Amino acid sequence: MLDIKLIREKPDFVKAELAKRGVDPADIDGVLAADAVRRKLQANLDEMRADRKRRSKEIGTLPPDQRAAAIAQIRQEEAEESRASRVLANAVEAAAAINSSNPITLAATQLALAEREVERRALVLPNIPRSYVVVGQSEADNRVIRTEGTPLEFTAFQLLPHWELGEQLGIIDFDRGVKLSGTRFYVLMGLGARLERALIAWMLDIKTSEQGYLEVIPPLMVNTETATSTGHLPKNADTMYHDAEDDFWFIPTAEVPLTGLYRDEVLDESKLPVYLTAYTPCFRREKMSAGRDVRGIKRGHQFDKVEMVKLVKPETSDDEFNKMVEDAAQVCRRLKIPFRVVELCTADLSFASAVTYDLEMWAPGCGEWLEVSSISNCTDFQARRAHIRFRGAKAGKPELVHTLNGSGLALPRTVIAILENYQNEDGSVTIPEVLRPYMGGLERIAKT
RNA sequence: GGAGAGGUGGCCGAGUGGUCGAAGGCACCAGAUUGCUAAUCUGGCGUACUGGGUAACCGGUACCGAGGGUUCGAAUCCCUCCCUCUCCGCCA
Numbered sequence: 001m002l003d004i005k006l007i008r009e010k011p012d013f014v015k016a017e018l019a020k021r022g023v024d025p026a027d028i029d030g031v032l033a034a035d036a037v038r039r040k041l042q043a044n045l046d047e048m049r050a051d052r053k054r055r056s057k058e059i060g061t062l063p064p065d066q067r068a069a070a071i072a073q074i075r076q077e078e079a080e081e082s083r084a085s086r087v088l089a090n091a092v093e094a095a096a097a098i099n100s101s102n103p104i105t106l107a108a109t110q111l112a113l114a115e116r117e118v119e120r121r122a123l124v125l126p127n128i129p130r131s132y133v134v135v136g137q138s139e140a141d142n143r144v145i146r147t148e149g150t151p152l153e154f155t156a157f158q159l160l161p162h163w164e165l166g167e168q169l170g171i172i173d174f175d176r177g178v179k180l181s182g183t184r185f186y187v188l189m190g191l192g193a194r195l196e197r198a199l200i201a202w203m204l205d206i207k208t209s210e211q212g213y214l215e216v217i218p219p220l221m222v223n224t225e226t227a228t229s230t231g232h233l234p235k236n237a238d239t240m241y242h243d244a245e246d247d248f249w250f251i252p253t254a255e256v257p258l259t260g261l262y263r264d265e266v267l268d269e270s271k272l273p274v275y276l277t278a279y280t281p282c283f284r285r286e287k288m289s290a291g292r293d294v295r296g297i298k299r300g301h302q303f304d305k306v307e308m309v310k311l312v313k314p315e316t317s318d319d320e321f322n323k324m325v326e327d328a329a330q331v332c333r334r335l336k337i338p339f340r341v342v343e344l345c346t347a348d349l350s351f352a353s354a355v356t357y358d359l360e361m362w363a364p365g366c367g368e369w370l371e372v373s374s375i376s377n378c379t380d381f382q383a384r385r386a387h388i389r390f391r392g393a394k395a396g397k398p399e400l401v402h403t404l405n406g407s408g409l410a411l412p413r414t415v416i417a418i419l420e421n422y423q424n425e426d427g428s429v430t431i432p433e434v435l436r437p438y439m440g441g442l443e444r445i446a447k448t
Numbered sequence: 449g450g451a452g453a454g455g456u457g458g459c460c461g462a463g464u465g466g467u468c469g470a471a472g473g474c475a476c477c478a479g480a481u482u483g484c485u486a487a488u489c490u491g492g493c494g495u496a497c498u499g500g501g502u503a504a505c506c507g508g509u510a511c512c513g514a515g516g517g518u519u520c521g522a523a524u525c526c527c528u529c530c531c532u533c534u535c536c537g538c539c540a
Contacts, residue, residue: 042498046509053509056521060466071520105516115497266458266495391458391476398458398495 001385002125004118007031017128020135020346031121038114045107052104123228124235127381129346130318130355136345142358143345148329149338151362157425161365162416163296166192168427169445172297184286184294184301191445195418195431196304196411198438200279203306203331203408211327213277213308218257220280221248226260229386231352231378241283250283254307255405259378262311263386266398272390273312273320277408280305297412298370304411310404311388314380317402321377324406325357328373331409335432337417338362340369352378361413365420370413375406 007014011032015025059070134143152159166172171192177185188196207213227233227249232240241250251257258276267274282305293299308327312320325341332339344356353376360369380400383389389398422430428446431439 039498042509046498049509052520056519057467059520067520074520268458 001122001381002128003380003384004031004035004122007122008035014128018125020129020133021126021349022347023125027121027125031118031125034114034118034121038111038118041107041111041114045104045111048104048107123385126349126351127231127354127378129349130377130379133349133355134343134345136347139345139348141345142348143343145341145343145357147338147340148333149336149362151338152364152421155364159364159420160423160427161296162363162419165365165419165423165427165429166297169429169447171195171445181301184299186297186300191439191442192415194439195435195445196415198435199411199414200304200306202435202438204277204279206331206334207277207306207308207327207408211275211330213275216258216261216276216278218251218254218261218278218280220251220257220283222251222257222260223247224249226263227256229263230256230259230382231385232256235351238287239285241285251280252284253282253305253405253407254278254280255309258307258309259311259382259388259403259405260386262388265388267311267388267390267401269313269390269392272401273310273316276309276311278307280307296366296416298366298416300412306408306411308375308404308406308408311383311401312404313390314399314402317377317379317404320402321355321375321404324404325359325375328359328375328406328408332359332361332372334434335414335418337421337432339372350374350376352376352381354379354381359409361417363413363417363420365423366416370416372409372413372417373407376404378403378405 002014007028011028015028018028019025055074059067059074062070134141136142160168163172163174167174169191171188171190173187173189177187180187204215208215221243224233224247227240232252233249236252240252242248243250249256257280258278261276262274281302283302286299286301289299297303308324310320310324329339329341339359339361342358342360344353344358349356356374356376358371359373359375361372363370379402382403383400386403388401388403390401391398418432419429422432424430424444426446428444430444431442436443
């Protein structure tokens with residue numbers, strides 16, 4: 001969420017910044033108008049309460065035998081005010097929402113409705129991009145920053161896509177995945193499953209032993225507050241699986257529980273930065289992408305991912321962001337698979353992000369660059385929703401942290417890249433050296 | 449799922465209808481002092497919204513798990529819900 005004070009004080013700035021991401025300036029005006037109403041109701045209510053407080057205090061100081069008369073007089077006054085304040089506050093909605101004729105209760109309900117309206121409008125505004133992010137109209141305007149390794153294109157033999165390799169090797173079973181669950185589900189079998197497990201263990205070892213992340217196994221289902229704090233709700237509700245009975249949301253990424261871990265907390269400055277990593281399955285409805293990437297394991301309703309999350313001090317978030325990009329790149333590099341770093345333009349940023357770099361591995365079999373990681377600096381956008389703050393050593397007000405997240409990496413696409421880059425003419429696949437210790441020393445996956 | 453206990457400030461913990469934003473302690477900050485890697489003393493120290501001021505700051509309101517109710521007045525009484533703990537049941 002954006003700072004409502006920023007919207008109020010610099011509406012033109014906010015409009016210009018969000019216009020870069022395609023937000024209608026009228027949406028900002030809508031927030032402003034709702035906020036103005038809210039403030040007016042707040043002032044009115046404060047006055048009513050101050051009045052009541054003053055009178056009640058007076059009664060408290062009165063000798064008992066004089067109280068009855070004072071109370072009677074207040075009742076009289078309130079009976080008259082009740083009618084007046086109803087008209088004044090135009091509390092039609094409030095009166096309908098609750099069953100009360102108490103003017104203060106009505107005014108408070110009216111204020112609560114106004115607050116909800118401000119929130120409803122503010123919660124759907126995306127983050128303001130970092131000033132240096134390229135303004136673009138679509139993903140076509142994303143910029144490739146650099147490429148590492150040489151993409152394999154021509155070989156002596158016909159390069160196969162992973163869905164053919166996987167099926168031939170008996171390590172990916174598409175038909176049975178569909179039988180078990182439906183379209184966009186598949187089953188990893190034998191060395192396919194083993195390869196995925198090896199990747200998870202290897203990546204987590206790098207994160208925890210070399211890059212300083214704390215390993216976490218979080219819940220895979222979270223409540224509405226948690227999903228709202230990362231920005232996934234309310235706007236992207238239709239892309240998540242939801243259990244209506246108990247109101248659980250299946251996480252679309254471990255970013256949600258990891259970022260939410262310290263929700264509603266004030267951290268000691270000395271604890272920052274916090275580095276977290278987790279391997280989790282991720283669940284996505286993929287409604288938006290129906291018809292896209294239907295072949296293979298590139299885009300399923302469930303996939304595994306190793307995620308990185310950082311909570312940092314604001315002044316360090318740009319550096320921490322660069323470090324996180326490097327942390328993810330390191331994994332690609334060690335697998336010896338060609339990859340490129342792409343800076344997303346304003347049109348392609350995710351809702352909560354102020355700047356995002358994608359890492360894409362080359363997949364020679366299907367002939368495309370696969371997004372295996374997306375690293376974002378969400379600045380204080382999520383922290384404000386989640387109320388994650390820190391207190392400095394020199395006693396000051398708690399300040400919002402900056403949150404960052406990135407994949408380290410997404411597993412199925414990494415598997416695709418391995419299968420397609422390491423395939424041999426006989427249909428076997430060589431196992432990347434770094435993974436062999438995690439696969440019992442095995443060097444090749446071959447047909448059995 | 450059943451029974452009981454409980455949820456108070458960054459943390460611990462008093463407070464059962466009025467002057468309580470809330471004792472006390474810890475932590476933290478500032479100052480004082482001490483022949484010494486710390487103790488002691490003094491003072492300060494919640495958050496949100498909001499009005500005023502360039503500002504340090506001053507004022508108003510709210511917040512004692514959440515939401516309702518009773519009352520002139522609620523941390524305190526009543527109702528509903530959530531969560532934690534203990535015991536029982538069930539179970540990987």
